[in-house]
Amino acid sequence: MINFIQNRLSEDLKFEYEKKGYAILPKIIDDDNIEKLKIAFDRIFNNDYDRDIYPFDRVYKHGIDNPSLYKVNNGWWLNNDIRSAVLSPYLGYIMSFFMSTDEVRIWHDQVVLKKANKSSSENAINASNIGWHQDYAHWQVSSSQNMATLWLALQDTDLNNGGMRTIVGSHKWGLKENADTFHDKDLDKLKEKFKKDHHWVDEPCILKKGEATIHHCLSLHGSGANKTDEDRLSLIIHCMPKKTYYRGRIDPHKNFDLNSKGNRHANVPLLGPNAKPGTYFDNDYFPVIWPFKTDNSNLYDVNVESLKNELYG
Numbered sequence: 001m002i003n004f005i006q007n008r009l010s011e012d013l014k015f016e017y018e019k020k021g022y023a024i025l026p027k028i029i030d031d032d033n034i035e036k037l038k039i040a041f042d043r044i045f046n047n048d049y050d051r052d053i054y055p056f057d058r059v060y061k062h063g064i065d066n067p068s069l070y071k072v073n074n075g076w077w078l079n080n081d082i083r084s085a086v087l088s089p090y091l092g093y094i095m096s097f098f099m100s101t102d103e104v105r106i107w108h109d110q111v112v113l114k115k116a117n118k119s120s121s122e123n124a125i126n127a128s129n130i131g132w133h134q135d136y137a138h139w140q141v142s143s144s145q146n147m148a149t150l151w152l153a154l155q156d157t158d159l160n161n162g163g164m165r166t167i168v169g170s171h172k173w174g175l176k177e178n179a180d181t182f183h184d185k186d187l188d189k190l191k192e193k194f195k196k197d198h199h200w201v202d203e204p205c206i207l208k209k210g211e212a213t214i215h216h217c218l219s220l221h222g223s224g225a226n227k228t229d230e231d232r233l234s235l236i237i238h239c240m241p242k243k244t245y246y247r248g249r250i251d252p253h254k255n256f257d258l259n260s261k262g263n264r265h266a267n268v269p270l271l272g273p274n275a276k277p278g279t280y281f282d283n284d285y286f287p288v289i290w291p292f293k294t295d296n297s298n299l300y301d302v303n304v305e306s307l308k309n310e311l312y313g
Contacts, residue, residue, distance in 0.1 A: 002033050002085040005210075009097045017098050020203075021171035021219035025094070025150075027210040029085075034154050034210055040081040041154070041233050044111055045070055049078040056108070057266050068115045068128035068226075073266075075111035075235070082111065086237055091150065092290030095239045098214050099148050103242035104290040105281065107139070107147060108267065110236040114162045114226040128162055128225050131184030132194055134170075135238065136217040138180045141265045142281070144244040145175075147217035153207040154233040162226040164213065164234075167194075168201040171216040179220070187222055194220060239289070240281065248277035 007026050017023040029037070043049070056074035072078070076086040085091070086109050095104045114128045136145055157163040176194055184190055191200065205213045215221060217238075226232045246268060268275060270285040 002029070002036060002081050002088070004028050004033075004085075004088055004090040005030055006090055009094065014098055017214060017216070020166075020168045022166045022205070022213055022215035022221070023098070024205060024207065025212045025214060027208065028090075028094075028212055029152065029210040031210065036081050037085065037154055037235060038233060040075070040079045041111055041113060044072055044075055044078055044082075045113060050080045050083075051078060053077055068117055069130075070113040070115070072111045074108050076106070076109055082109070082235065085152075085235065087287060087289055089290060089292040091237065092288075092292070094150065094214070095148060096290040099146055099239070099241055101146065101241035102291070103288060104239050105242070105244070105286045105288050107142070107238040107240045107281075107286065109238065110234075112234045112236060114223075114232040116229045116231050117226050126185050126225055129185040129187060130162075130223045131181040132167070132179075132187060132190040132220050132222040133181040133184075134176060134179040134218050134220055135215075136175060137178070138182065139217065139265060140175075141247055141249075141268055142240060142244055143247050144240055145217060147238065147240045147244075148214055149217070149239070150212050150214050150237045151205070152212040152235040152237070153209055154235065155209045155230065157205070157207045157209075157232060157234070159204050159224065160226075161228045161230070161232040162223045163207065163232075164205045164221055164223050166203050166205060166213075166215060167220040168203050170194075170198070170220040171218040173198055173218070173220075175218065176220070187224065190222070240286070244281050246271060246275055246277060246279045246281065 005028050007028065013023050013025070055072050056077060075082040086106060092104045096102060117128065135149060136142070136147065139147065151164055155161070179194065181190055207213070249264070267281065267285070270283070271279050271281070
């Protein structure tokens, strides 16, 4: 089980999130729990699961497709330590605080590894780039733009090992056309595409291990290559507010590609064969992490009011 360091949340930090589109949280996981998560990552990428279930969707499998970037969605399905981190009521409370909502559900998580590339060719190194993108551009099947992501660093993270970079204030620019560009590798080309008529401030998220960022679903963000001799690991947890529903297949920009992720996100089939516009993302695939639910009592012994008092003081 993964235990969080329960830091108090400040209004100043929330103001920073609302102004810049992201904020850096103090250390929320201690070193012992980080080591547990590193072991969990290694097990997942070697197909060693705690549960008799297949991964949600294989984006990058170990050693296949992209030797520099490995990613598995919904690690909480596969590994008990990742499950306890993703479903933590403390995580839920963090997200409810910044999203200003009284209920938080998991959209999905991501277990991400950028391979060490210090001695690789330039092309191989850039293969681990994550293009400038808006998360919501990939999630337009969702009715809510009040979605947010917690990005947890499992080692010291900076520009040298491909740490996340965020464009300050870009969450106020609205949904950019065709910004579902997570998989694009040319960061400079994407910058020229998205910065038109905007002041482009590229701010790196410099984190110590166990620290985290939270960013808004409309914030443009991306990352460069890992140019070090150690793998870079991050646990990424995407969340949504209550009563988020399926919008249906949409065409928000007339010439928008109907085959893009924005229209056919893999979460939609989890609603079942009778899903239709207006169907809530509220079944077991999208668990509530705030307020704390007693049906998770096998994982946690938490009193909601005590947790609030601990965080707010």
